[in-house]
Amino acid sequence: MGRISAPERRSALVEAALRVVSRRGIAQATTRAIVAEAGMSLASFHYAFESRDELIDELITTVVAREQHAVLPEPVPGGDLREILEAGLLRYFEHLRADPEHEQAMLELTQYALRSLERHPLAVAQYARYAELAAHSLEVAASHAGTTWDRPVEQVARVLVAFTDGLTLTWLVDRDDDAARAVAHAAADALSRMAEPR
Amino acid sequence: MGRISAPERRSALVEAALRVVSRRGIAQATTRAIVAEAGMSLASFHYAFESRDELIDELITTVVAREQHAVLPEPVPGGDLREILEAGLLRYFEHLRADPEHEQAMLELTQYALRSLERHPLAVAQYARYAELAAHSLEVAASHAGTTWDRPVEQVARVLVAFTDGLTLTWLVDRDDDAARAVAHAAADALSRMAEPR
DNA sequence: GTGCGACTGGGACGACCGTCCCACTTCGGT
DNA sequence: ACCGAAGTGGGACGGTCGTCCCAGTCGCAC
Numbered sequence: 001m002g003r004i005s006a007p008e009r010r011s012a013l014v015e016a017a018l019r020v021v022s023r024r025g026i027a028q029a030t031t032r033a034i035v036a037e038a039g040m041s042l043a044s045f046h047y048a049f050e051s052r053d054e055l056i057d058e059l060i061t062t063v064v065a066r067e068q069h070a071v072l073p074e075p076v077p078g079g080d081l082r083e084i085l086e087a088g089l090l091r092y093f094e095h096l097r098a099d100p101e102h103e104q105a106m107l108e109l110t111q112y113a114l115r116s117l118e119r120h121p122l123a124v125a126q127y128a129r130y131a132e133l134a135a136h137s138l139e140v141a142a143s144h145a146g147t148t149w150d151r152p153v154e155q156v157a158r159v160l161v162a163f164t165d166g167l168t169l170t171w172l173v174d175r176d177d178d179a180a181r182a183v184a185h186a187a188a189d190a191l192s193r194m195a196e197p198r
Numbered sequence: 199m200g201r202i203s204a205p206e207r208r209s210a211l212v213e214a215a216l217r218v219v220s221r222r223g224i225a226q227a228t229t230r231a232i233v234a235e236a237g238m239s240l241a242s243f244h245y246a247f248e249s250r251d252e253l254i255d256e257l258i259t260t261v262v263a264r265e266q267h268a269v270l271p272e273p274v275p276g277g278d279l280r281e282i283l284e285a286g287l288l289r290y291f292e293h294l295r296a297d298p299e300h301e302q303a304m305l306e307l308t309q310y311a312l313r314s315l316e317r318h319p320l321a322v323a324q325y326a327r328y329a330e331l332a333a334h335s336l337e338v339a340a341s342h343a344g345t346t347w348d349r350p351v352e353q354v355a356r357v358l359v360a361f362t363d364g365l366t367l368t369w370l371v372d373r374d375d376d377a378a379r380a381v382a383h384a385a386a387d388a389l390s391r392m393a394e395p396r
Numbered sequence: 397g398t399g400c401g402a403c404t405g406g407g408a409c410g411a412c413c414g415t416c417c418c419a420c421t422t423c424g425g426t
Numbered sequence: 427a428c429c430g431a432a433g434t435g436g437g438a439c440g441g442t443c444g445t446c447c448c449a450g451t452c453g454c455a456c
Contacts, residue, residue, distance in 0.1 A: 127368060169363045
């Protein structure tokens with residue numbers, strides 16, 4: 001292993017940890033497994049991080065900050081709100097199908113954070129970030145459809161996040177593409193009714 | 199510890215394991231923690247079960263079989279379909295608020311099962327059971343509202359399960375009651391549109 | 397080139413894990 | 427009363443965990 005500065009090592013370890021958590025789950029993300037994935041020795045781990053907990057915290061923070069697969073990157077032009085929303089949800093679904101392990105890892109990290117008092121805020125921040133991204137997408141969608149939301153967009157965003165989570169969780173279990181698309185359709189339908197009638 | 203037959207001990211251990219998983223998470227549900235919760239010695243554990251894995255498998259099976267907090271136990275009389283569905287979802291939400299640890303435990307057990315090939319079927323069975331209960335509730339609801347579903351009820355049920363999961367997950371993170379009720383409202387709205395217009 | 401601080405590797409530590417062994421006690425059938 | 431089977435308790439096993447120590451090596455400023 002060549003010589004790397006401590007900060008570089010930190011991010012290399014975070015990336016390695018994300019790969020291990022995605023592939024094998026957080027329970028299997030031991031210091032030794034992470035270090036092996038990064039191709040380092042155990043001592044390097046505790047040179048860069050004080051503890052495994054610190055690494056996991058930074059992993060969650062990093063990965064949440066990076067999160068940006070918004071549900072609606074570029075809405076379909078010419079469609080009405082419902083169609084734009086459904087296209088966005090289907091886009092998210094394709095992202096989920098392309099990298100299911102990543103979403104499963106995010107889910108596990110949330111649950112992990114939920115289990116300790118000092119880590120709970122990380123989970124809250126994660127979902128606040130989701131809601132923020134969702135709110136932005138919803139604003140873009142409404143603007144493209146030439147309409148406005150009939151309540152604060154943050155409230156609609158919260159519902160979108162819940163629908164997305166449900167779609168993710170159920171699809172991860174049964175891998176039923178058609179069912180997931182039905183969820184996307186129904187969710188888009190419900191959300192579109194939260195806009196002012198044109 | 200008095201003398202108990204092996205089968206009784208098995209179910210006592212399963213109950214103890216459920217309490218430990220609910221309270222502290224599956225990662226903390228060690229053989230010693232479970233045995234302490236049940237007030238037994240370690241030897242009794244391996245007298246009743248061959249391994250911890252066997253206990254966890256039986257825990258999942260048991261708890262899934264017992265699952266019956268259907269979303270719509272007794273629909274409100276006189277309401278239309280949307281109102282009946284929303285009342286059912288709110289009923290589920292009250293159940294979630296009353297015992298959040300149990301739903302969190304169920305979520306963790308699902309994720310745990312998803313992580314190994316031989317346990318994956320348990321997660322699938324868990325969600326098949328959810329869908330079954332949801333389908334039954336939906337049939338009751340449609341019948342009370344005097345309408346019928348415009349597609350196989352199993353498909354609607356799958357969507358309901360996804361919505362319920364999303365509501366659960368997001369509420370467990372932010373504990374925002376109003377937001378959860380908004381999800382229930384939107385979900386009921388979307389689902390009610392999957393019925394034949396009267 | 398020399399010194400010093402930053403970085404590295406291997407091995408060890410105590411704690412806890414799942415599992416197992418074995419001497420012991422209790423029970424039900426005879 | 428007795429005897430085999432069923433159930434119990436304590437202690438120990440090997441393995442893995444997170445963490446730590448320390449002797450060694452490298453890069454860079456002087």
